[in-house]
Amino acid sequence: xxxxxxNFVIFFYFLVAxxxxxxxxxxxxxxxxxxxxxxxxxxxxxxxTLQTAQSKIYNPIPIPENQPINDQLTADDIPTGEGxxxxxxxxxxxxxxxxxxxxxxxxxxxxxxxxxEDGTTIAENDDAPDSSxxxxxxxxxxxxxKYIIRVRAFGQTGNGNFQLKVxxxxxxxx
Numbered sequence: 475x476x477x478x479x480x481n482f483v484i485f486f487y488f489l490v491a492x493x494x495x496x497x498x499x500x501x502x503x504x505x506x507x508x509x510x511x512x513x514x515x516x517x518x519x520x521x522x523t524l525q526t527a528q529s530k531i532y533n534p535i536p537i538p539e540n541q542p543i544n545d546q547l548t549a550d551d552i553p554t555g556e557g558x559x560x561x562x563x564x565x566x567x568x569x570x571x572x573x574x575x576x577x578x579x580x581x582x583x584x585x586x587x588x589x590x591e592d593g594t595t596i597a598e599n600d601d602a603p604d605s606s607x608x609x610x611x612x613x614x615x616x617x618x619x620k621y622i623i624r625v626r627a628f629g630q631t632g633n634g635n636f637q638l639k640v641x642x643x644x645x646x647x648x
Contacts, residue, residue: 547633557630581634
């Protein structure tokens with residue numbers, strides 16, 4: 475129900491209350507009270523619905539570097555539009571960083587995507603070099619900033635447990 479409709483309903487109940495007062499006198503307040511209570515309950519329900527929706531606003535999870543995260547893709551995560559789901563993490567990276575993102579799951583065919591904060595895809599990997607359905611991504615960071623790492627299932631492979639690890643690679647010194 476829109477704000478305009480709610481205002482109309484409130485105006486209607488107010489008009490009914492005025493007519494009842496004119497017709498019934500003091501007893502009209504008793505007759506109109508259930509209508510006001512019903513409207514009040516409706517507004518409370520609308521407010522609770524809004525609060526629930528706001529709690530589901532996009533909020534990527536911070537990821538520690540060099541420490542594996544054991545997590546799970548579920549039907550409560552971001553729908554991919556292909557039947558699977560995705561979960562987003564964020565990390566701050568510096569220009570010139572070389573990183574490896576390792577995503578392992580025995581329960582779904584994984585894809586890892588590295589995105590800039592605005593959602594632009596920087597790099598992605600479907601299958602690791604070992605011919606498994608795990609994902610391993612190597613990349614060099616071009617700009618300092620916040621990056622999103624998206625863990626997702628390939629196609630309709632669904633959901634399940636996974637392990638994600640981000641490692642900053644160090645050059646070998648001669």
